Amino acid sequence: MMRWISWITFVVGLWLIAAPFALGYRGMFQATASDVTVGMLIAASSLWMAFKADAAWWCNRALMLFGIWAIVAPFAVGYRLTTNAMTSDVAAGILVLALAIVREVFTVRHRQRPAHA
Numbered sequence: 001m002m003r004w005i006s007w008i009t010f011v012v013g014l015w016l017i018a019a020p021f022a023l024g025y026r027g028m029f030q031a032t033a034s035d036v037t038v039g040m041l042i043a044a045s046s047l048w049m050a051f052k053a054d055a056a057w058w059c060n061r062a063l064m065l066f067g068i069w070a071i072v073a074p075f076a077v078g079y080r081l082t083t084n085a086m087t088s089d090v091a092a093g094i095l096v097l098a099l100a101i102v103r104e105v106f107t108v109r110h111r112q113r114p115a116h117a
Helices: 003-022 029-051 057-078 083-112
Strands: none
Touching (some): 003 083, 029 057, 029 083, 057 083
16 A cells, blocks of 8 residues: 555665765764664665565554654764765655655554444
8 A cells, every 4th residue: 555655765775875985975884874874774664565465564664763863863973064965864764764754654544444344
């Protein structure tokens, strides 16, 4: 039903993996490690949810946490002054978090909808 969300978040995960190299901050270990790690987690979770229609409920919640981490990481890990890394991470995190919330809302609403006999 909401597979398009999985594919968008998958692409965002791939972006996070590529961003340190594409935006030129691969020399910053903390930013690169955070982006590649959370990008792999987002991409893997999204791919799993794209191919498994009845993915476990916690997959989407984990995706929310990964999105929150992408938003918080520049400030928590200490690379907020690297503008391109911070901007990329916060934007990607907001997108992942927002899409995961949309999926959560519509999935819960779909589960609560009464069956028509």
